[in-house]
Amino acid sequence: MARFAPDKAALRPLGRFRGSRGQTVGLLGGSFNPAHAGHRHIAEEALRRLGVDWVWWLVSPQNPLKSTAEMAPLAARLASAARMADHPRMVATAVESDLGTVYSAETLRQLTRLFPHLRFVWLMGADNLGQISRWRAWQSLYARAAVAVFARAPYSGAALTGRAAQKFRAARLPDAASRTLARHRRPAWVFLRIRLHPASATAIRAAAQSGFVADNA
Ligand SMILES: Nc1ncnc2c1ncn2[C@@H]1O[C@H](COP(=O)(O)OP(=O)(O)OP(=O)(O)O)[C@@H](O)[C@H]1O
Numbered sequence: 001m002a003r004f005a006p007d008k009a010a011l012r013p014l015g016r017f018r019g020s021r022g023q024t025v026g027l028l029g030g031s032f033n034p035a036h037a038g039h040r041h042i043a044e045e046a047l048r049r050l051g052v053d054w055v056w057w058l059v060s061p062q063n064p065l066k067s068t069a070e071m072a073p074l075a076a077r078l079a080s081a082a083r084m085a086d087h088p089r090m091v092a093t094a095v096e097s098d099l100g101t102v103y104s105a106e107t108l109r110q111l112t113r114l115f116p117h118l119r120f121v122w123l124m125g126a127d128n129l130g131q132i133s134r135w136r137a138w139q140s141l142y143a144r145a146a147v148a149v150f151a152r153a154p155y156s157g158a159a160l161t162g163r164a165a166q167k168f169r170a171a172r173l174p175d176a177a178s179r180t181l182a183r184h185r186r187p188a189w190v191f192l193r194i195r196l197h198p199a200s201a202t203a204i205r206a207a208a209q210s211g212f213v214a215d216n217a
């Protein structure tokens with residue numbers, strides 16, 4: 001996967017965190033093609049249940065496992081995420097384009113160097129737990145951040161018996177430990193049985209597409 005041209009503007013919303021100490025940041029990586037209420041739901045649950053101080057929505061320049069064909073431009077997806085992340089404790093950023101990476105493990109490596117006084121928790125839906133073992137250097141992600149997985153239908157059951165869940169079986173903490181997850185020795189992860197949210201970007205794009213066809217029929 002090619003490196004993306006550095007875009008220094010992307011780091012701007014995060015500059016104010018450079019001096020922060022002892023705070024915990026939930027990292028919600030995503031394509032956000034577009035952002036939707038399901039993302040907002042898990043971001044709010046992260047604030048509520050994990051005790052994170054912030055949620056940074058990391059808008060991916062290009063998910064290396066997804067086709068570029070249907071992917072809206074980064075600027076449009078960042079704008080979509082920024083609208084959905086309109087909350088005093090949430091920040092939408094395209095920092096990965098600044099860091100020149102599309103790989104989450106590398107993103108975490110760089111963020112932990114840039115922000116040595118912050119603690120990071122990687123946030124993801126159950127669908128991504130099911131496929132994280134296909135990500136580049138995925139096990140190092142567990143070494144660099146605590147991981148919180150949010151229930152999502154119909155993926156949770158398979159994800160909890162999948163490769164990553166098995167590999168890190170001993171590192172799974174009970175729900176009761178969620179609030180202190182970020183302070184646990186890594187690897188550490190929790191699975192949060194939250195109220196399910198049905199939103200999906202694929203469904204939104206399909207609906208927009210059929211609306212477009214109907215309007216033009
Ligand atoms: N409804 C939802 N419930 C729980 N987690 C979700 C939900 N929607 C998205 N997520 C999680 O949010 C992160 C970003 O998701 P993404 O931008 O890929 O949205 P998506 O709806 O899964 O998109 P697509 O359908 O295009 O794959 C991922 O970790 C994903 O698992």
Ligand SMILES: O=C(O)c1ccc[n+]([C@@H]2O[C@H](COP(=O)([O-])O)[C@@H](O)[C@H]2O)c1
Pocket residue numbers: 028029030031032058060062063064065066102103104105128134135136
């Ligand atoms: O690092 C990888 O190899 C990798 C492979 C696939 C997805 N990811 C990341 O997973 C996050 C969720 O992606 P998505 O497209 O499901 O929203 C996002 O931050 C992607 O950059 C990362």
